[in-house]
Amino acid sequence: MIKVVFFDLDDTLVDTTRLAEMARRNAIENMVRHGLPVDFDTAYGELLDLISEYGSNFNRHFDYLLRRLELPTNPKWIAAGVIAYHNTKFAYLRTVKGVRRILLDLQRNGYRLGIITDGDPIKQWEKILRLELDAYFDEVLISDYLGVKKPHPKIFQKGLKNIGAKPREAIMVGDRLYSDIYGAKQVGMRTVWFKYGKYADRELEYLDYADFTIDSLDRLPEILRGLKFEKESEEGSDKEVHAD
C-alpha cells in the first residue's frame, strides 16, 4: 500500500523550464534595449549555446555572452540582463498546473508527501518558500547535502528513512527518466514519469523503469487509487475493490 508520494522539484512541482526561458528572453531584450549592439535572435541563440555548454547554474552567463559576441565587457549591459532575468524569475515563478490542488487532494487522502531534488539547497528552498509549498511536505531532501546526486540510491534511501516508509510504500513522481525514475526504481519504489518540460523526450533508454507515464499531474490521484486496488488484491483482501 502506497503511503508516501515523493516529488521532484524542477519541472514537476515548479514550472522551471518555462520560467527560465521567459527570464532569458527578457534578459536579452533588456540588454539590446540598453545598447547591446547585436540583434535579439543572434544574442539569444548565442546565450542558449552558452548555457548548453556551461550548464544552467553557471553564474557568469551574461559576462561570457559578451565574450562570445566579441564585445568588450560592459557592466551596464550585464546589469540590464541581470535585472530583467531576476525580475522575471521573481514575478513569474509558478507551480506546474494543478500542483496545489493535487497536493491538497493527496493530503486529504492520507498520503505523506516529500520532495527529493538535486540542485543548490538555498536556491531550491527559495523556490519552495516563495511559492509557499513548504507546509504541504513532511520531508524535503536536497541531494547536495548528502554529497550525491540523483539517481544515487542514497538520496532515495535517506528520504524513505526520514519519512519512515519502506520502498514499496512509496512512489516517486518526476520529470527525468534517469535521475528520478531509474533512481527511485533502483531502491524499490514505484515510479511515475511526468513527461513534461525539456526532458519530455530525453533519456528514453530508461523508459522501462517507469511504472506509469503521465503528461498531466491530474492523473496522479487516479494512479494512486489503482495501486490501492492492486495491493489489496495481492494481499488477498476478501473485499474486491473496483477502480471507478
Added chain:
Amino acid sequence: MIKVVFFDLDDTLVDTTRLAEMARRNAIENMVRHGLPVDFDTAYGELLDLISEYGSNFNRHFDYLLRRLELPTNPKWIAAGVIAYHNTKFAYLRTVKGVRRILLDLQRNGYRLGIITDGDPIKQWEKILRLELDAYFDEVLISDYLGVKKPHPKIFQKGLKNIGAKPREAIMVGDRLYSDIYGAKQVGMRTVWFKYGKYADRELEYLDYADFTIDSLDRLPEILRGLKFEKESEEGSDKEVHAD
C-alpha cells in the same frame, strides 16, 4: 566656471544605508518566522556585528550568521533570509529625497553630470538602471574597472578626461569625506560634502577638504549659483552678478 557636477552613488544619489537596514531587518524577521530558534534582537545584533567585521559585500552573511549563533547550517532558514533581503531591495530601492528634481534642474541649467563610484560594477549599474537614472548622466565611472578605489586620483582624473573638463570646472558631491571629498580635492575639483547616511559623522579629519557641507541636496543649485558669481568676479567680468 563650473561645467560639470560629479556625484557619488551610494548614500548620495541612492538611499543605500536606509535600504540595507530595511533589507537586513526583514531578512532576520523572515528567518525567525521560518523557524530560526533565536529571538529577533539577538539575531539582528549578531548580523550587524558580522557585517562590520566581514564587510557589507561579503556574500555569505546568512550562512555565517548561523555559525555565529552555533546553529547547524540550514538552507531553509538561509533561503528565508535571502528572499526577504532581495524582495526588500527590489521593492524599496529609492533615490535620496529630491534627487530627480535636482538632476533635472542642473541639466536645465546646462551642467553636464557624472557619477564616480566605487563598488561592484554590475551591482552599481543595477541600481542606476533599476532607478532609471542613466539618462541623466553623460559619464558613469566605476573605480573597479580601473583597478583602484576612491580617493585614488586616477578615477577622478579619468572622469574629468572622459567628460572633457578641467579640474576647476568640476565639482564633486559625495557622502564620504575621505573617498569623495579628499579624493576630488586632491585633483583640484571643488567639493560638496553631503552629510548623510552612516558616514554623516565619520572621517571628520578630512573636513577641511570640503568646500561646502550640506545636509540636503536641495542646497546644490544655490551653491552652484554662488560659484558662478565667484568665478565671474575672479575672471574680471565687467558685469557684476549678484546671487539672489
